[in-house]
Amino acid sequence: MRIGLVVDSACDLPLGYLQQHNITILPITVRIGEAVLADHRNEQATLEFLHAHVAERGAEAETMPFTVQQIHDLFLERLVIDYDYVFCMTITRSRSPIYDNAQQAGFAILNDYKATRAAAGITTPFALRVIDTQNLFAAQGITAVEAVRLREAGEGAPKIRARLENLALHTHGYMIPRDLYYLRARARKKNDRSVSLLSAALGSALDIKPVLHGYRGETGPAAKIKGFEPAVEKLFEVTIGQIHAGLMTPTVCMSYGGELEEMRALPGYDALRQACAEHNIELFESVMSLTGMVNVGKGALVVGFAAERVPSFG
DSSP states (O other), X not given: OOEEEEEETTSOOOHHHHHHTTEEEEOEEEEETTEEEEEOOOHHHHHHHIIIIIHHHGGGOEEEOOOHHHHHHHIIIIIHHHOSEEEEEESOTTTOSHHHHHHHHHXXXXXXXXXXXXXXXXXXXXXXXXXXXXSOGGGGHHHHHHHHHHHHTTOOHHHHHHHHHHHHTTEEEEEEOSOHHHHHHHHHHTTOOSSOHHXXXXXXXXXXXXXXXXXXXXXXEEEXXXXXXXXXXXXXXXXXXXXXXXXXXXXXEEEXXXXXXXXXXXXXXXXXXXXXXXXXXXXXXXXXXXXXXXHHOTTOEEEEEEOSSOOOOO
């Protein structure tokens, strides 16, 4: 059985990895004023757009995910011919319509695929499964990397489906924003009241940075720490502790809203990299998607991993 994998462009994994493993991207288009860019996870294009637009006007941006029709057309034009079973892994449905769009498209695809496959000389059935990763950005990468491992190990679709759905329940994404005023402005644009004016004002005035925890579709504060770099160092320390305690997959994903060299210079980074090497954990690093940056601001850091228990910042 030929198994295909699909992610949306908010999934923070290196483009080279996605291309190497033939992972299809559902692009999210970003519009800031007259400037428009479809996010295909090209890091150079993302950084150029960031420097030109996001820092000044990113909070005003509109993000436009693939519509039901666009997803339907992508599958019928290519994926129903190239594969027999496709897993489409999306950003958490609580933050984006991509999951629901893919679900709706899936019903139409399963009604329409037979003629397309027959024209290509394929008589066997086609199936797809939409997986809500229940997380954001770098944390979305955990399920995608596991899907690649399982596919390369020759596992069948039922086992892969069960594993990915269970893994989504235990994936933890941690984000530290640099600019709470930006985060609040962006949240207001999207009618998201999770960052209040008071918390933004206090956080900026006192340089208090929240460590936000994405888990099972919800986002909330895991800790509040004075200073961006101390908050990052604490997050790296917690991640190292979880590596020592054991992860559900040998994977840690990180993304940063800017040049990766800036991220690698942050305190605690070298210790985290060493801990990953000592425990045979693959560390994936990528520039945050343009979609992610316009939503959380330049310079934000995200770390994702899977663990059975919720780590403590105490």
